Amino acid sequence: MARHIFITGGVVSSLGKGLMAASLAALLQARGFRVRIRKFDPYLNVDPGTMSPYQHGEVFVTDDGAEADLDLGHYERFTGVSAHQGDNITSGRIYQDIIAKERRGDYLGATVQVIPHVTDAIKDFAQADTDDLDFVLCEVGGTVGDIEGLPFIEALRQMRNELGRESTCFVHVTLVPYIAAAGELKTKPTQHSVREMTGLGIQPDILLCRCEHELPEGERAKIALFCNVRREAVIPALDAPNIYAVPLQYHAEGLDAEVLHHFGLSSPAPELSRWSGIVDRFQNPEGEVTIGVVGKYVGLPDAYKSLNEALVHGGLANKVKVKIKWLDAEIFEKADSEIAAALEPMHGILVPGGFGERGTEGKIAAVRFARERDVPFFGICLGMQMACIEGARSAGIEKASSTEFGPTEEPVVGIITEWMGKEGLETRAEGGDLGGTMRLGAYTAKLDGNSLVSSLYGGATEISERHRHRYEVNGKYREALEKDGLIFSGMSPDGLLPEIVERPDRAFFVGVQFHPELKSRPFEPHPLFSGFVAAALRQARLV
Ligand code: GLN
Numbered sequence: 001m002a003r004h005i006f007i008t009g010g011v012v013s014s015l016g017k018g019l020m021a022a023s024l025a026a027l028l029q030a031r032g033f034r035v036r037i038r039k040f041d042p043y044l045n046v047d048p049g050t051m052s053p054y055q056h057g058e059v060f061v062t063d064d065g066a067e068a069d070l071d072l073g074h075y076e077r078f079t080g081v082s083a084h085q086g087d088n089i090t091s092g093r094i095y096q097d098i099i100a101k102e103r104r105g106d107y108l109g110a111t112v113q114v115i116p117h118v119t120d121a122i123k124d125f126a127q128a129d130t131d132d133l134d135f136v137l138c139e140v141g142g143t144v145g146d147i148e149g150l151p152f153i154e155a156l157r158q159m160r161n162e163l164g165r166e167s168t169c170f171v172h173v174t175l176v177p178y179i180a181a182a183g184e185l186k187t188k189p190t191q192h193s194v195r196e197m198t199g200l201g202i203q204p205d206i207l208l209c210r211c212e213h214e215l216p217e218g219e220r221a222k223i224a225l226f227c228n229v230r231r232e233a234v235i236p237a238l239d240a241p242n243i244y245a246v247p248l249q250y251h252a253e254g255l256d257a258e259v260l261h262h263f264g265l266s267s268p269a270p271e272l273s274r275w276s277g278i279v280d281r282f283q284n285p286e287g288e289v290t291i292g293v294v295g296k297y298v299g300l301p302d303a304y305k306s307l308n309e310a311l312v313h314g315g316l317a318n319k320v321k322v323k324i325k326w327l328d329a330e331i332f333e334k335a336d337s338e339i340a341a342a343l344e345p346m347h348g349i350l351v352p353g354g355f356g357e358r359g360t361e362g363k364i365a366a367v368r369f370a371r372e373r374d375v376p377f378f379g380i381c382l383g384m385q386m387a388c389i390e391g392a393r394s395a396g397i398e399k400a401s402s403t404e405f406g407p408t409e410e411p412v413v414g415i416i417t418e419w420m421g422k423e424g425l426e427t428r429a430e431g432g433d434l435g436g437t438m439r440l441g442a443y444t445a446k447l448d449g450n451s452l453v454s455s456l457y458g459g460a461t462e463i464s465e466r467h468r469h470r471y472e473v474n475g476k477y478r479e480a481l482e483k484d485g486l487i488f489s490g491m492s493p494d495g496l497l498p499e500i501v502e503r504p505d506r507a508f509f510v511g512v513q514f515h516p517e518l519k520s521r522p523f524e525p526h527p528l529f530s531g532f533v534a535a536a537l538r539q540a541r542l543v
Contacts (some may be wrong), residue, residue, distance in 0.1 A: 002130040010193025018071030022078035027256035030270035033134035037075040042148035057302030065441025122155035172204035285321035292346035298326035310520035314529030332362030348536030351383030357405035376508035376535035384511030395484035445499035451489035465514035508535030
C-alpha cells in the first residue's frame with residue numbers, strides 16, 4: 001500500500017510548499033520509489049478555471065482536461081509524472097458533489113455534515129488510484145489555521161489515526177524569520193504554528209524551516225525541543241539560487257533521509273546527477289538571448305509560470321540564458337516609433353495566451369513588428385489568433401477580428417459550437433456558463449510533414465498537446481491567409497480546426513492554438529521552445 005506524506009504550511013503563505021512537495025517527490029523518485037503528488041485547495045471555487053490569473057497565477061491544464069492549480073505544473077516538471085483530474089481538488093468541488101448527491105436523495109434522509117461527509121470525500125480523494133505507488137504526497141493549500149482548511153486538516157488527522165504513523169508522515173513547512181535589529185533568527189512563529197497543528201490533533205513529524213540565514217545548531221535544537229520532533233527532523237530550508245537547486249539542497253540537509261527514517265525504510269543514496277547537471281547548465285550559460293513577452297498579466301510572473309519555465313528549458317537546451325522582458329501589450333497601442341523602441345532590443349517576440357479584448361491591438365501590433373522585421377515570433381493560443389488577425393489585415397481584410405471582442409463582419413477568429421471531441425461530437429452554447437465550457441486537455445493535431453514545426457518535432461506528423469480555449473481560427477479564411485504567406489501547417493484530425501500556423505518565408509514565425517509550455521520539462525525541453533530560443537540565438541548573433 002502507498003504511504004502518505006502530508007505537506008502543510010504554517011506562519012505565512014508563499015513559503016514555496018508546492019516546490020517543496022515537488023522537490024521531496026523528486027528525491028524519493030531518485031531513490032527508485034514511485035511517487036504521485038496531489039493538491040488540496042481549500043477555497044470554494046469549483047476549480048481555478050474561472051479565477052483571475054492576478055489572484056491565483058496561471059491555470060494549469062492536464063492531459064485529461066482538468067483546470068488545475070499551478071503547483072501541478074511544478075509537480076510535473078520535477079517528477080515527469082503527468083498529473084490528472086484526480087490530483088487536484090477544491091472545497092468547492094467537494095461541496096458540489098455532496099450537494100448533488102443530497103439532492104438526488106443518495107443520503108437517504110441522513111443529516112449531511114462536514115464530519116463525516118466532507119472529510120470522507122477528502123480521504124477518498126487522497127487514497128484513490130494509489131495501488132501502484134510507493135508514496136503519495138498531498139499538499140494542503142493555504143496556511144494552518146485558515147477556516148476553509150479545517151476540514152482538510154481534520155481528514156488528515158483521521159487518516160493518521162486509521163492508517164497509523166508507519167503509513168503517514170506530516171511535513172510542516174514554517175518560517176524562521178530574521179529580525180535584523182536583533183540580529184537573530186526567531187523560532188517563536190514556528191512554535192506557534194506547531195501548537196496550532198497540535199491543537200487540531202496533529203503532531204508534525206518533520207519541520208521544514210524556511211530561513212534567509214543559516215539556522216544555528218542551538219536554534220535547531222530549540223525548535224526540536226519545543227515542537228516535539230527529533231533534532232534531525234528540523235530541516236533548514238534556505239533560499240536556493242534557482243529552483244533546480246532545491247532538491248539538491250534539501251537532500252544535503254537530510255530531508256529525504258529523514259522521511260525514510262520516519263517510515264523505517266532504507267534505500268541506496270539517490271541518483272542526483274541529472275539535477276546537478278541541470279544546475280550546472282543553468283549557472284554556466286554560454287550566451288544570452290532576450291525574449292519580449294507581450295502579454296496582459298505581466299505584473300505577476302506567476303500568471304505565466306509554465307511559460308517562464310518553458311523558456312528557461314529552451315535556454316537549457318541551447319546552453320544560453322533566456323532573459324525575459326515582460327511587456328504590457330497596452331503600451332503597444334501607441335505610435336509605431338514607441339513599438340519599435342520597445343521591441344528592437346528583443347531577439348524573439350512571444351505573444352502568450354490570454355482572454356478578453358484588452359491589450360489585443362497591442363499584441364497585433366507586436367505580431368506585425370515581428371513579421372515585418374523578421375524577428376523570431378512565437379504565438380501561443382490567443383497569440384496564434386492574433387497572428388491570424390494580423391495576417392488577415394495584412395492580406396487586405398481590414399476589419400479582421402475575433403468574436404471574443406464583440407460582433408464583427410470578419411470573424412477570422414470565432415466561437416465554434418460543435419466539434420469532434422474525444423468522445424464524439426461535443427457542443428457548447430454561445431452564451432453558456434464560463435466554467436468548464438472550453439476545449440480542454442490533450443487533443444491530437446496532424447502536421448504537414450514539410451513544415452518547420454514537423455521538423456522541430458523530429459519529423460512527426462501527429463502530435464498531442466494540451467488546449468484551453470473557447471475560440472478557434474476560422475478555416476474559411478485559410479485561402480486568403482495562405483496566399484499572404486501564413487500557412488496552416490497543423491490541423492485537428494478531422495481537418496476542421498487550425499492548430500498551427502507558420503510563415504515559411506520568415507526565420508521563425510510559428511503560432512499554435514495549444515499550450516506547449518504545459519508539457520515542457522527541464523529534462524525534456526519542449527521542441528517548440530528549443531526551436532524558438534535557437535532562432536532567437538541566431539537573431540542575437542545577427543544583431
Ligand atoms: N481567449 C482565447 C480563446 O478563448 C484564447 C485562450 C487562450 O489563450 N488560452 O479562445
